[in-house]
Amino acid sequence: MKTVKEGEVRRREILVAARELFVKKGYEQTSVNDILKIVDIAKGTFYYYFASKEEVLEAIILDIVEEGARRAEMILKDKSIPLVSRIMMAIMAQAPEFEGSDEIKEELHKVENAKLERLYLREMLKRMTPILQEPVLEGVDQAIFQMEYPTECIESILLLGHMMFDCDVFEWKMEDYPRKIQAFLCNVERMLGTKEGQLKELMGMFGQLS
Amino acid sequence: MKTVKEGEVRRREILVAARELFVKKGYEQTSVNDILKIVDIAKGTFYYYFASKEEVLEAIILDIVEEGARRAEMILKDKSIPLVSRIMMAIMAQAPEFEGSDEIKEELHKVENAKLERLYLREMLKRMTPILQEPVLEGVDQAIFQMEYPTECIESILLLGHMMFDCDVFEWKMEDYPRKIQAFLCNVERMLGTKEGQLKELMGMFGQLS
């Protein structure tokens, strides 16, 4: 049977179904046929909207990065929170797992998703670095921070945060996390050149992540 | 034609050919048939030695990590070099590109190799963290370094070094590198809690990498 829908609608349907599958089963483990079955379309229709399976992945990643960027911008606007904390919260808000259920959280960052991960990281860095530039430079101006290479510092912090908490490159056990988080906060403060210990209060928020 | 060889010899042949192909064309882009053509064996022979294409990848990665670990241990033994420099050099010596030609260098860390990259990173961290533990703790003892979380600090530095110079997640241009390297050295010194500026002399060595 043939059900016709407006282009953009169908496109979104494919994107939604594919995202759920990629996250649940992994990109490589998800076949185009799996997506077709869920959206209930034929192969030709899929390839009418996307040139390849990978193009779908890229579109999804851009969506995820964009959502994270919006959360970050929202957080950074809130001048009632101390600058350091605001910056840390914006970084924490990138973790895509925050939007998903616990099950998704567990499945998302396996080795099988190396490609998704890698593309995500690149796009996230590209999008987030400029967003964090402003508040960090503000901190430098106010002499809260002290650093010679602000851009590179932001990149490193974003990278570290992502690798430590969104991937499982270090195969940490549950009980390791509190210590790892403390160490991360400590390193971030050092890189920013701010006085140490201010971020301890943020532990609770990170705690939910483990 | 059937040419019989001793098991271990054939195994190495496959490993060598596969490694070159994975590095040159990327893991996913290399088919088992490509490997067969080079080693000049039939499919059955390949699967007599390895259970899957991925098992070959894992064996190769363990080799690469082991080679890096040996280089690191060699460097760390040389007490004539200042401790900080020795540690940095051991980390730099991990970059697998150092063993290959310039061509290989360019091809190695593309998105297509996300899986290789990811597995490498995990194994490298597992192998290198204990190796660096000793000299870093020595530095802490001698009050050259000052840090609360030595293990985590090493992990972070290894991670940063790898991501910044072995991958191309940041799409840096050639001319960006000197600055990025300076920034990296600066961040490393801060994380180690050592006095800044000691590592500037190492720039030349990093220079070759760009």
Next chain:
DNA sequence: AGCATTCTCGACCGTCGGTCGATAGATTAA
């Protein structure tokens, strides 16, 4: 109504990773 455009279909294609039974060559036992 006629026509063009947009959207959908599914049969088909080449390639891939992986399987398996047959068998050749080397090794051992008689």
Next chain:
DNA sequence: TTAATCTATCGACCGACGGTCGAGAATGCT
């Protein structure tokens, strides 16, 4: 010398995959 055994090799074959394509249905426009 021969028979039995073991190890290494072969390549036809398999199902699944990502992707192509021409036919045609639904829709919108004149």
